[in-house]
Amino acid sequence: MAEDFVIEMLHITKEFPGIKANDDITLQLRKGEVHALLGENGAGKSTLMSVLFGLYQPEAGQIRKNGKEVAIRNPNDANALGIGMVHQHFKLVECFSVLDNIILGVEPNKMGFLQKAEARKKVMALSEKYGLRVDPDALVSDISVGMQQRVEILKMLYRDNEILIFDEPTAVLTPQEIDELMEIMRGFKKEGKSSCSSPTSSTRSWRWQTAAPFCARASIWAPWTSRTPPRKSFPA
Numbered sequence: 218m219a220e221d222f223v224i225e226m227l228h229i230t231k232e233f234p235g236i237k238a239n240d241d242i243t244l245q246l247r248k249g250e251v252h253a254l255l256g257e258n259g260a261g262k263s264t265l266m267s268v269l270f271g272l273y274q275p276e277a278g279q280i281r282k283n284g285k286e287v288a289i290r291n292p293n294d295a296n297a298l299g300i301g302m303v304h305q306h307f308k309l310v311e312c313f314s315v316l317d318n319i320i321l322g323v324e325p326n327k328m329g330f331l332q333k334a335e336a337r338k339k340v341m342a343l344s345e346k347y348g349l350r351v352d353p354d355a356l357v358s359d360i361s362v363g364m365q366q367r368v369e370i371l372k373m374l375y376r377d378n379e380i381l382i383f384d385e386p387t388a389v390l391t392p393q394e395i396d397e398l399m400e401i402m403r404g405f406k407k408e409g410k411s412s413c414s415s416p417t418s419s420t421r422s423w424r425w426q427t428a429a430p431f432c433a434r435a436s437i438w439a440p441w442t443s444r445t446p447p448r449k450s451f452p453a
Contacts, residue, residue, distance in 0.1 A: 222284070223248045223411050224269070224300075224380055229278035231264055238264040239275070246380070246411050251402060254415040262415035263305070266382050269413075270302040271295045301373030302382040305389075307365050309357045316340055316353035319371050336375075343374045347404050348397075363394035370401065381405060383414040 224246040231239040238261045246252050254262045267273045269280065271289040279286050282298055289295050295302070309318050316333070319340055325332040337353055344351050349367045357365060366386070373381055383402075387395045405412055 225281040301378030305385040311358040
């Protein structure tokens with residue numbers, strides 16, 4: 218039933234000149250589950266996630282949230298619906314501090330005056346709650362890639378996103394950082410947040426055996442098949 222799903226992407230088709238990246242794809246995400254999108258590079262996983270976040274507009278199909286059709290024309294629309302995304306290539310300003318990056322675009326203010334102390338308090342509370350352990354005053358240019366990813370995660374949490382998209386989240390992480398990310402995602406699951414992750418197929422990827430213990434379901438993208446919504450979906 219539609220009400221079982223917090224997000225439904227139904228019969229999504231996305232084309233670029235000379236290529237059909239997504240062909241009649243259906244993806245359904247339940248509240249509080251971790252859903253893995255598995256497939257080779259070029260299978261269209263990142264494209265589908267970009268459609269959900271409003272970076273691309275599909276040629277066909279519809280998106281529903283809690284059973285109601287929604288229009289996601291851009292990332293601001295996605296954020297307003299509680300949808301956040303951590304991109305494979307982080308969207309951070311290197312010369313800004315961690316705190317400034319997290320609140321960029323949604324800075325709290327009172328009568329036109331920036332309330333940075335209020336923002337810091339919320340960021341530190343979120344960091345502590347989810348074990349992210351960031352230094353809000355550090356420059357992004359001075360922190361590790363794994364810590365930059367945590368800043369991206371905090372950007373989602375600061376905006377109160379409940380649907381969390383991770384595009385190839387382990388591609389640039391060390392094995393230890395991958396283990397730490399898995400713990401963070403387990404915390405999201407316990408909180409009832411819904412996560413959708415598209416791991417890379419490289420040898421450093423979030424392998425299926427790593428994801429299986431806490432993924433509720435998975436979908437396999439097989440580019441040699443077509444018009445099979447979803448390509449293949451099964452319980453983990």
